Every structure is written in structure tokens, then in C-alpha cells.
């Protein structure tokens with residue numbers, strides 16, 4: 445069996461459903477092999493988008509998404525998406541072609557050392573240099589990518605190896621087995637229990653780790669039973685349903701009201717599945733005075749502002765359940781019911797204000813109405829993300845995808861395509877700025893070719909608003925942030941899809957209902973008014 449056939453056989457063995465990518469001359473054997481398999485090849489229009497799709501697939505399923513490119517420029521195009529999976533902790537396996545091994549020691553057409561290039565953005569990264577290692581390499585790649593914290597892995601397959609025969613004895617894929625994490629140890633549990641029992645005013649800081657391990661209902665039971673308020677990070681939204689009385693908001697801006705109103709009142713932070721890459725502890729523990737309990741699969745990062753009294757490095761779900769049973773009495777943290785009420789009220793009041801251009805709050809309220817609890821919203825990066833992060837209530841696991849570790853613009857449209865492929869029966873909506881949208885706009889063709897009804901809502905302000913806003917705050921002026929846009933309705937038309945520009949008299953809810961009734965992608969161009977951005981720092 446030739447090596448590329450064996451590679452595909454091993455991917456099937458890992459239950460890979462899709463490979464996202466763009467082929468090249470050096471991946472011809474790979475393409476020949478995949479064409480004979482049950483794996484669906486999703487041809488994209490840019491390798492970065494392919495990597496974002498694999499990244500979103502990984503977040504939604506917990507299984508590594510797979511992307512493909514050729515050598516050189518194809519592979520360097522993949523890099524941003526791979527880095528996103530790396531810092532956003534999404535399981536991903538990237539496969540790239542490479543030149544014949546006989547020419548990689550010298551200057552040679554399209555050759556750069558991709559393994560070296562990918563070193564800093566992958567958990568593991570290797571070149572397949574002999575056919576007989578393929579089944580071991582593939583099993584290791586998926587294991588490493590999917591193990592906490594998940595992330596990106598890269599395999600390079602040179603073209604002369606791809607068409608070489610593997611030895612028959614090595615043609616057997618290794619069957620994946622599910623390795624279970626050991627239980628939390630009693631000593632650490634008792635220590636954590638003591639700290640919680642003694643604490644006057646504890647708070648839970650929940651991150652994406654809770655979502656990855658589907659522990660939202662355990663977290664809700666734990667928090668509600670003990671009466672402890674919960675703040676999530678942006679990527680932790682959904683770690684506890686926004687309906688829970690214990691949910692009191694999201695942390696995500698440098699000047700966040702949470703810091704003074706919530707962390708200011710707390711003496712103990714119970715960090716569960718929290719990731720420093722999203723929001724630095726120096727922002728919520730500047731004086732190093734908080735006691736911290738670290739609950740996660742992996743040990744904590746070395747950070748002066750994050751030195752836990754106790755670490756429970758174990759299964760998050762089991763830890764929450766065991767701890768809940770050990771704490772003697774519920775806490776009486778008094779402020780949070782009022783905070784939770786305020787969150788709900790602000791959402792309704794702000795979301796009802798009709799003005800022109802439209803305020804982000806109004807759009808997000810209409811989106812919340814259009815989407816069911818389990819439908820999927822995907823946010824791009826920019827001020828649009830801050831509004832989604834601070835304002836949009838999430839009711840279930842993975843009902844919101846945000847890139848907030850690497851925070852790369854251009855994520856939302858490709859991610860929406862992957863989400864719709866994974867969940868054809870769910871509504872999928874991408875919110876993006878006009879800047880982020882145009883970074884991967886070509887994927888409208890991909891979505892259309894596949895007949896996917898995804899809705900893309902563009903917050904149009906003709907500029908890179910987040911940078912403009914920050915620059916105004918720092919210098920009182922902004923430079924190099926304004927641009928013009930194409931006519932998005934005509935652009936949609938030229939792709940063969942439908943587009944609509946919201947007018948002052950339109951009802952957003954009706955437009956979204958119509959958009960979700962179509963069979964193809966729909967672009968909704970919303971002239972946006974960012975003049976209430978300051979409110980972001982006052983929201984819970």
C-alpha cells in the first residue's frame with residue numbers, strides 16, 4: 445500500500461469526517477488516496493480558512509479537525525489558523541505536502557522549512573521520512589492534539605514518501621482507546637474545601653476548559669447549591685447558562701467593571717478551566733491578594749499574579765462534583781442576585797433601543813431572538829467581539845465560538861462553515877466587522893458551493909473600529925484605521941448568494957427569520973453605530 449493510502453486509512457481509523465484544504469502538486473498522491481475514501485474533502489479558497497474550519501470543527505466535536513495544504517506558500521497560509529488552534533486550545537491536525545527529500549538540503553523551488561516554521565505554534569510537529577512510521581505518527585498526532593490542553597499538531601509528507609510503498613507489516617492503523625484521567629486526590633480536595641469554607645466571599649472564574657469537558661450542568665449545580673457567583677471569560681461563555689441566578693457576567697476588557705464590582709469584593713477565586721491566554725490574572729489580581737484554587741486538567745502557568753494555594757489537576761467534572769459534596773454549608777454571597785437581575789434587565793433595555801445607525805446591542809438582541817438555545821453564534825474579532833463577549837447571553841455548551849486566545853480576525857466565516865457541516869440542523873450565524881469579513885470573504889463561494897445556509901451579519905462602520913477606539917482613548921486621535929467597503933449586496937449577488945442592507949425602517953428580527961429560511965449563505969449588511977462603546981466597560 446502506498447504511504448498516502450496508509451495515511452488516509454489511518455485518518456479513517458481516527459474517524460475523520462472532513463479534510464479542509466487546498467491541494468498542490470506535492471499533495472497529488474494524498475488527493476488520489478482521499479478520493480477513494482469515505483472522508484469528505486472540503487475544498488476552500490484560502491488555506492487560512494481551511495485551518496479555521498478545522499479549528500472550529502475541533503472545538504465543536506472535541507476531535508481533531510484536519511486541514512491540508514501543499515508546501516511553501518500553501519503551508520505558510522495555513523499558519524495563522526494553526527496558531528489560532530494552538531492558543532485557543534482547539535484540537536487540530538495539519539497535513540502539508542513537501543518537496544522530494546532529495547532537494548530539501550539546498551535552495552530549491554518553493555522550499556522553505558515548514559517544520560521549523562510551525563515549531564512555535566504546534567504541540568507536536570514532524571516530518572514523515574519513512575513510510576513505515578505512518579500509523580504510529582497519526583495515532584500520536586491525534587492523541588497529542590486532543591489531550592488537554594488540546595491544540596495544533598503538524599505532519600509533513602514529502603512527495604517522494606507519499607507514493608512509496610509501506611511494508612505490509614506496518615499497514616495496520618493503531619486503534620484509538622480512550623484514556624481516562626485519574627481522580628482528584630483527597631488531600632487537595634480537602635485543602636480546597638477548607639479554603640472555600642473559610643472564605644467570606646468566593647467567586648468562580650470559569651473558562652473554556654469547562655466547555656471543552658461539557659461540565660456546564662455540574663458547574664451550575666455546584667454554584668447554585670453553594671451560592672457562589674460565577675464570572676466567565678469570553679471563551680467560557682456557556683460554561684454556566686446565562687439563565688442561572690449565579691451567573692453574573694463576563695470578564696474580557698482591560699477596564700472591566702467586573703474587576704471593581706466583583707473581584708474587588710472577593711477574597712477567593714475558584715478558577716475552573718480558566719486560561720491565562722484569554723485574560724491575564726494581573727488584571728484581576730493586581731495586588732496579589734486573592735487566594736486562588738486552580739481546577740483544571742493541567743497545572744497552572746507560572747505567573748506572579750496567579751499563584752494558587754491549591755491545584756487540583758484532574759478531571760474538571762469529577763472535581764466539581766466531589767468538591768460540592770464536601771463543603772459543609774452554602775455561602776451567603778449577598779451581592780450576586782442583584783447583579784444577575786441587572787444583567788437580564790440591561791440586555792432587555794439596551795436591546796430594545798431602536799436608533800440609526802443600529803447599535804450593536806439592538807443587533808445582538810435580535811440575534812438572540814432568532815437563535816434557539818443550542819444554535820450557534822460565531823464571533824469575529826474587533827469591537828464586534830467585545831459586544832458579543834460582554835452583552836450576548838449564552839445558554840448552552842458551545843453555542844458561542846470566539847477566538848480569544850490568539851484573537852485572529854477572519855475566523856468567523858470559515859468557522860461558521862465548519863459549524864454548519866457539523867450541525868446541519870442548527871442555525872449558524874457569524875457576526876463580524878467589515879474588516880474581519882473581508883479577510884476571508886472568498887469562503888462565501890465555499891459555503892455556496894456546499895449549499896450551506898449560514899447567515900453572516902456584518903457590523904459595517906467603514907473602519908477597524910477597535911483600533912480606532914483604543915487609539916482615541918490613548919492619543920485622542922486615530923490614524924490608519926478608515927477604509928471604504930464594496931457594496932455588500934452586490935458582492936453577495938456576484939457570489940450567487942443573497943445579501944440585504946438593513947434600512948432604518950427594517951425590523952431586524954424579520955430579516956433574520958427570512959435569512960434562515962434560505963438554502964444558501966445570506967449576507968446581512970448592518971450600518972453600525974459604535975458610539976456607545978464606553979458602555980462596554982460598565983457592563984457586567
Ligand SMILES: Cc1ncc(C[n+]2csc(CCOP(=O)(O)OP(=O)(O)O)c2C)c(N)n1
Nearest residue numbers: 826827828852853877878879880908909910
Ligand atoms: C488577523 C488580525 N489582524 C489584525 C488584528 C488587530 N485587530 C484587532 S481588532 C482590529 C479591528 C477589527 O476591525 P473590524 O473587523 O472591522 O471590526 P470592528 O472592530 O470594526 O468591530 C484589528 C485590526 C487582529 N486581531 N487579527
